Amino acid sequence: MSNGARVGAAIPTSSQQVADGLRSVGYLPSESTALVSYLATKLGKPVLVEGPAGVGKTELAKALARYLDRELIRLQCYEGLDEAKALYEWNYRKQLLRIQAEASDAGWEAVQQDIFGEEFLLARPLMSAIASEQPVVLLIDEIDKTDQEFEAMLLEVLSDFQISIPELGKVSSTTRPVVLLTSNNSRELTEALKRRCLYLWLDYPALEHELEIVKLHAPDLPETVAQRLVEVIGMVRELDLKKPPSIAESIDWARALLLLGANDIDTQTFNETMSVIVKHRTDMDIVAERVGLKLAREAEPADAQPA
Amino acid sequence: MPSPPDPIDFRPGNATRGALDDASRDGERATEGVAAQLLALGEQLREEGVAVGTSELLDAFAVLREIPWTSQGEFREALAATLAKSQDDRRVFELVFDRFFFRAVELAAVSECVEREGTTNAAAALEELSETELDALRLQIAAAIRDGAEGAMRDLARLAIATFGAQEQGSGVIGVDVQRIRRALGLRAEPQPELPPEDPRREGLPRESLRRFEAMLRRELERSQVQRTGRLPPARPLGDLDRALPSGPLADLAAVHRVVAQLRRRLATQGKQSKGRRRHAHVDVRRTMRASLQTGGVPVELRFRPQRPRRPEIYVLCDVSTSVTSASVFFLSVLHALHDAFRKMRSFVFIERISEVTDVFERERDFKAISERISSDAGVADISGYTDYGRVWSELLEQIGDELHPRATLIVLGDARTNGRDPRAELFAQVATRAGRTFWLNPEPRLYWNYGDSVIAAYEQWCTAFECWTTTQLEDFVNALTRPHLAPMR
Numbered sequence: 001m002s003n004g005a006r007v008g009a010a011i012p013t014s015s016q017q018v019a020d021g022l023r024s025v026g027y028l029p030s031e032s033t034a035l036v037s038y039l040a041t042k043l044g045k046p047v048l049v050e051g052p053a054g055v056g057k058t059e060l061a062k063a064l065a066r067y068l069d070r071e072l073i074r075l076q077c078y079e080g081l082d083e084a085k086a087l088y089e090w091n092y093r094k095q096l097l098r099i100q101a102e103a104s105d106a107g108w109e110a111v112q113q114d115i116f117g118e119e120f121l122l123a124r125p126l127m128s129a130i131a132s133e134q135p136v137v138l139l140i141d142e143i144d145k146t147d148q149e150f151e152a153m154l155l156e157v158l159s160d161f162q163i164s165i166p167e168l169g170k171v172s173s174t175t176r177p178v179v180l181l182t183s184n185n186s187r188e189l190t191e192a193l194k195r196r197c198l199y200l201w202l203d204y205p206a207l208e209h210e211l212e213i214v215k216l217h218a219p220d221l222p223e224t225v226a227q228r229l230v231e232v233i234g235m236v237r238e239l240d241l242k243k244p245p246s247i248a249e250s251i252d253w254a255r256a257l258l259l260l261g262a263n264d265i266d267t268q269t270f271n272e273t274m275s276v277i278v279k280h281r282t283d284m285d286i287v288a289e290r291v292g293l294k295l296a297r298e299a300e301p302a303d304a305q306p307a
Numbered sequence: 308m309p310s311p312p313d314p315i316d317f318r319p320g321n322a323t324r325g326a327l328d329d330a331s332r333d334g335e336r337a338t339e340g341v342a343a344q345l346l347a348l349g350e351q352l353r354e355e356g357v358a359v360g361t362s363e364l365l366d367a368f369a370v371l372r373e374i375p376w377t378s379q380g381e382f383r384e385a386l387a388a389t390l391a392k393s394q395d396d397r398r399v400f401e402l403v404f405d406r407f408f409f410r411a412v413e414l415a416a417v418s419e420c421v422e423r424e425g426t427t428n429a430a431a432a433l434e435e436l437s438e439t440e441l442d443a444l445r446l447q448i449a450a451a452i453r454d455g456a457e458g459a460m461r462d463l464a465r466l467a468i469a470t471f472g473a474q475e476q477g478s479g480v481i482g483v484d485v486q487r488i489r490r491a492l493g494l495r496a497e498p499q500p501e502l503p504p505e506d507p508r509r510e511g512l513p514r515e516s517l518r519r520f521e522a523m524l525r526r527e528l529e530r531s532q533v534q535r536t537g538r539l540p541p542a543r544p545l546g547d548l549d550r551a552l553p554s555g556p557l558a559d560l561a562a563v564h565r566v567v568a569q570l571r572r573r574l575a576t577q578g579k580q581s582k583g584r585r586r587h588a589h590v591d592v593r594r595t596m597r598a599s600l601q602t603g604g605v606p607v608e609l610r611f612r613p614q615r616p617r618r619p620e621i622y623v624l625c626d627v628s629t630s631v632t633s634a635s636v637f638f639l640s641v642l643h644a645l646h647d648a649f650r651k652m653r654s655f656v657f658i659e660r661i662s663e664v665t666d667v668f669e670r671e672r673d674f675k676a677i678s679e680r681i682s683s684d685a686g687v688a689d690i691s692g693y694t695d696y697g698r699v700w701s702e703l704l705e706q707i708g709d710e711l712h713p714r715a716t717l718i719v720l721g722d723a724r725t726n727g728r729d730p731r732a733e734l735f736a737q738v739a740t741r742a743g744r745t746f747w748l749n750p751e752p753r754l755y756w757n758y759g760d761s762v763i764a765a766y767e768q769w770c771t772a773f774e775c776w777t778t779t780q781l782e783d784f785v786n787a788l789t790r791p792h793l794a795p796m797r
Binding site: 032039185201 | 384388569601603605607
């Protein structure tokens with residue numbers, strides 16, 4: 001259950017330090033993101049991160065792990081996730097083999113004591129995060145996808161950082177993991193869970209901030225194109241779409257434009273590459289109609305094309 | 308968002324930034340002061356309906372130990388992260404935070420008898436402004452609002468009060484004064500095409516900055532009122548308007564969509580839950596055998612055939628008559644969202660008779676286009692415009708009576724006001740018994756049910772009725788669906 005000899009980075013002492021640290025590993029945090037991450041490392045409280053899909057909630061956890069030089073343990077939630085998949089499970093097969101191997105000569109008592117040992121325990125993400133000797137970053141992704149029962153089970157883990165196993169007793173953490181829970185807000189989480197967390201709302205970034213992010217991930221993209229790109233993305237987000245483009249999609253688009261060697265985003269390039277940022281048939285119609293036409297109007301009449 | 312109190316307003320050296328600076332200056336005594344202030348802030352948040360528990364307050368104290376208090380941004384963010392645990396709460400938090408520290412500062416100022424000259428001097432200087440100069444000022448303010456320039460807006464708000472507010476010495480009611488000044492400045496969110504093209508007001512001003520400017524006017528007026536009277540007015544609880552997120556119909560639509568997405572999940576998993584998880588699962592012999600190979604042929608783990616979630620079939624009836632006009636936008640957005648979430652669904656709108664609108668929703672994505680098409684050519688806006696539930700039921704039976712089966716869910720959106728006509732509850736009973744589950748969402752407060760021509764009681768014995776005209780209530784409805792006794796399966 002140990003993670004080898006990793007040496008975690010020193011605990012940061014100000015939110016500015018966290019901001020710089022996250023920057024250095026390629027994540028550009030907003031002011032509140034840096035502050036809340038700092039508080040999380042300092043107080044050891046879990047952070048509930050909410051926001052629309054694709055604004056970098058999961059990425060934040062990865063960046064924190066890189067910055068703090070800790071292992072990232074990820075628990076992806078889904079409907080029907082249960083304790084056996086999240087906490088621990090007994091390794092039935094191994095237990096069975098042991099019983100078969102020993103049944104003849106040892107008594108039941110001895111075998112029973114034997115088969116409920118750590119050797120037969122399969123640690124799942126929450127368990128490994130708590131039992132780890134080195135501090136880790138634990139990411140509980142899309143907590144809103146699970147059932148309320150699972151949330152209730154998490155409470156013990158999140159408030160005391162311990163897990164009770166009936167046969168073995170309590171396993172408590174020796175180090176405080178940094179815990180991030182993400183939610184797309186598809187369901188209201190229980191008060192009890194929220195109570196135990198710090199709250200961070202991540203939204204689509206402001207224009208300049210997104211420009212910075214795009215430039216970080218596609219440094220070769222010409223300045224003017226990058227500027228234009230974030231403006232267009234902003235326009236697209238204003239529309240009533242099924243799935244507005246996220247930061248991840250802006251970055252993909254920037255890379256696509258880079259590959260195509262585009263020098264400007266005109267109607268033609270836009271229509272050709274639109275599928276990178278818009279992922280629904282109906283959305284594409286809306287975007288082509290509204291944004292495509294606007295681009296055409298802005299361009300010189302010579303190369304304006306009907307959308 | 309209204310900006311925090313501006314230190315420029317006060318003479319240097321006075322205790323103006325409230326208890327916070329005091330606290331950082333002289334340790335022990337002030338720590339108590341901060342604790343008291345923070346508890347008071349928590350109390351005010353509770354009064355506004357934010358669930359602030361003791362553990363949240365303890366967290367707030369814990370975070371304040373970790374951050375420098377000199378930066379207002381960090382102070383506010385840190386408190387918000389511990390006290391406000393949702394977007395709505397965050398919004399209320401911002402308002403209460405501003406109000407609270409504004410009052411704390413003013414209280415300190417009053418108790419120390421701080422006086423300010425700024426506004427009165429400005430008023431004297433501006434009294435003699437000519438009409439052209441006033442026009443220039445109007446343009447300047449409009450430009451600042453259009454650009455959303457925070458600092459300029461605040462300065463100009465003060466100037467505007469000095470110029471336009473002083474004329475009648477104010478009405479004494481701040482809300483009225485704010486609106487009077489706004490009118491005098493000719494600030495509107497709507498385009499004003501009669502203005503010359505270079506006027507920033509011509510295209511209409513952005514709503515959000517306009518709202519911010521009004522908030523600044525309000526703040527400045529409050530400040531001068533405190534200064535005039537020398538004491539604080541009683542704290543005013545936040546109105547629903549303040550509290551509401553600054554959202555357009557689109558954001559509301561998004562909220563409805565979110566709730567309906569939950570509804571879909573609930574409907575999809577409902578049958579399974581009420582049956583108990585594995586009771587009717589069939590053992591998959593082949594997979595069990597294969598799994599048993601790992602344990603030496605002993606079938607330790609039983610493998611089951613996956614249960615296919617049954618596809619819910621939904622029928623929705625939506626009242627679009629005049630008596631539910633106010634709720635019909637909400638209803639239509641619910642319909643819109645339902646269509647987004649469910650494949651197998653038919654929807655009808657009705658006034659006097661029913662008309663199927665499934666096609667409209669399937670073809671159109673744009674909510675506006677949908678509501679236009681329904682009001683224009685859905686063929687329901689005919690005849691009298693009064694609901695005739697009796698006729699609606701008989702037509703419904705005729706049209707989908709044979710299709711209904713125990714796995715179907717019927718949702719009626721309507722106020723059950725028959726305009727004195729026969730409710731024909733026996734027909735509704737037939738419909739409801741053929742469908743597996745029937746829900747009625749009534750946009751009227753429960754208090755008004757069964758008064759006047761409302762006959763919801765006649766229908767309620769055949770279905771489960773909910774009061775529903777906001778997203779929150781829609782959410783309640785969805786939550787109620789999971790409680791088995793409310794959603795009987797047959």
